[in-house]
Amino acid sequence: MPRMEITLDSPLDMHLHLRDGDMLRLVAPLSADFAGAVIMPNLVPPVTGAAALQAYSERIDTAMGGIPFTRLMTLFFKSYSAAELESARALPEFFGIKLYPAGITTNSEGGLADMAAAAPTLHLMEDMGIPLLVHGESHGFVMDREAEFLPIYRRLAQRFPKLRICMEHITTTAALHLLEEHENLCATVTLQHLLITLDDVVGGSMQPHLFCKPIAKREEDRAALLRAALSGHPRLMFGSDSAPHPQHKKECCGCAAGVFTAPLALPRLAALFAEHGAADKLQDFVSGNACRLYHLHPVPRRITLRDTPMRIPAAYRSYGQRVVPMHAGETLSWSIVPTAAG
Ligand code: NCD
Ligand code: ZN
Numbered sequence: 158m159p160r161m162e163i164t165l166d167s168p169l170d171m172h173l174h175l176r177d178g179d180m181l182r183l184v185a186p187l188s189a190d191f192a193g194a195v196i197m198p199n200l201v202p203p204v205t206g207a208a209a210l211q212a213y214s215e216r217i218d219t220a221m222g223g224i225p226f227t228r229l230m231t232l233f234f235k236s237y238s239a240a241e242l243e244s245a246r247a248l249p250e251f252f253g254i255k256l257y258p259a260g261i262t263t264n265s266e267g268g269l270a271d272m273a274a275a276a277p278t279l280h281l282m283e284d285m286g287i288p289l290l291v292h293g294e295s296h297g298f299v300m301d302r303e304a305e306f307l308p309i310y311r312r313l314a315q316r317f318p319k320l321r322i323c324m325e326h327i328t329t330t331a332a333l334h335l336l337e338e339h340e341n342l343c344a345t346v347t348l349q350h351l352l353i354t355l356d357d358v359v360g361g362s363m364q365p366h367l368f369c370k371p372i373a374k375r376e377e378d379r380a381a382l383l384r385a386a387l388s389g390h391p392r393l394m395f396g397s398d399s400a401p402h403p404q405h406k407k408e409c410c411g412c413a414a415g416v417f418t419a420p421l422a423l424p425r426l427a428a429l430f431a432e433h434g435a436a437d438k439l440q441d442f443v444s445g446n447a448c449r450l451y452h453l454h455p456v457p458r459r460i461t462l463r464d465t466p467m468r469i470p471a472a473y474r475s476y477g478q479r480v481v482p483m484h485a486g487e488t489l490s491w492s493i494v495p496t497a498a499g
Contacts, residue, residue: 161464162494163427163436167192167455168443169227172290172325172345172396173419174199175217179476184401185220187473188419190493192444192458193227195290195396198255199264203233207244207251214250227455231255231290234269237278242285252451253288254278255325258306261294262370263400263414268292272309279313283320288451289313290323293332294371300355303371304331314339321450326350326398328371330381336392343450345396348425349373349416349483351383365412366481369400386442387435394447397422401480404472408481417482421469421489427462428491460493467492 173194175181188194196217198204204213214228229252232245237254245251256275257268269275282289291313295305313322324332324344336344349367354360354376358367367373385393399422400415407413418425423443430439447453467489472481 161431161436162461163431163439164459164461165423165440165443167227167458168423168460169229169395169447169453169455170194170397170399170419170422170443171323171394171447172347172398173197174398174400174415175220176200176401177213177216179478180401180403180480181216181220183473183475183478183480184399184417184419185217186222186224188399189221189224189226190420190423190460192225192460193229193453193455195229195231195252198231198233199257199262201264203264203267204231205233205235206241207248210245210251211248214248225456225458227453229253229453233257233267234275234278234289235267236274237281239281239285242278242281242287246285246287253290253321253323254282255290255292257292258294258296261292261296263402265292276316279317279320283317286321288321288323290325292326292370293324299372300374303327303329303374307331307335310335310342311338314342317341326371326396327382328374329378333381333385336390343392343394343446345394345398346382346386347396347398347416348418348422350379351386351429352379352425354379365407366483366485367416368407368412368414369398369416370414383429383433387430387433387438389435389438389441391441391446392450393442394450395422395426395443404479404481417480420473420482421467421484423460424462424467424489424491424493425484428464428489431464431491462491463494464491466490
């Protein structure tokens with residue numbers, strides 16, 4: 158039977174949580190089907206300075222065990238002086254600054270309480286060409302949080318026209334509309350938000366491994382996000398928001414938010430794009446758009462995907478850690494073709 162194949166040059170994950178310590182050691186190699194990623198800074202304590210950023214980058218490199226991987230490191234947003242920003246910018250792996258409203262998601266207690274206070278740092282970032290990444294949710298009703306944040310994105314885009322602003326993990330049709338309004342806005346979208354709605358999370362028996370922030374929304378939102386991704390929208394990029402938590406922190410009362418997708422994201426995306434006759438759009442979605450928008454040059458790596466099945470384990474475990482992925486125990490229709498090097 159003829160096989161379908163998609164070969165990708167240096168796929169990038171533009172929003173990835175790798176954690177630290179033993180969890181980092183477990184998930185780093187599992188996240189390395191990509192040639193590189195934007196690494197989130199919401200550690201405990203968060204990454205708020207050049208020295209911490211560099212040290213974290215080195216721990217990631219060690220955890221990758223020799224796999225070539227472009228680390229696009231981020232700082233956690235706070236008020237930074239020009240000198241602090243200069244010392245971060247001097248590091249080759251520095252990518253941008255991630256803004257979390259205070260308390261909005263995992264490890265964001267030290268986030269921003271007052272958007273007005275951000276202006277001086279945002280002016281510096283605009284002048285210095287440092288991208289801003291934003292977790293754009295209000296503290297309102299859970300289904301409305303992203304929509305309620307959109308006016309803040311709009312004001313930022315207008316007030317800082319040269320600042321590159323990324324709306325992270327968008328989940329709504331309204332966010333897609335806003336993307337059209339301002340050239341300096343771009344957005345990432347996750348795998349789960351292309352695939353599931355709130356019904357999949359809580360419509361039947363509750364599925365803690367599909368629970369994340371922002372919560373999955375309505376079918377019309379999912380369909381609009383998928384249409385935009387498949388159409389090759391030039392300012393829409395793949396960012397998995399793969400967010401591993403130990404199994405016992407997901408399967409409990411007070412379940413942590415985050416879906417772990419890193420090891421299966423590329424095969425699942427390949428199946429999705431192929432199924433919709435858009436295999437030719439995947440390269441831009443998982444790399445080309447990001448490289449053009451941010452002038453990136455990730456390590457050259459070539460990944461081939463093929464429509465042969467891939468069994469997803471019930472959990473990934475090592476170093477005393479155990480993490481349950483999305484699609485645990487299922488068989489996907491596409492997989493990665495192993496290279497000679499393994
Ligand atoms: C992320 C995490 O666990 O760090 N969780 C999530 O649900 N997406 C944080 C985030 O990106 O919101
Ligand atoms: Zn995230």
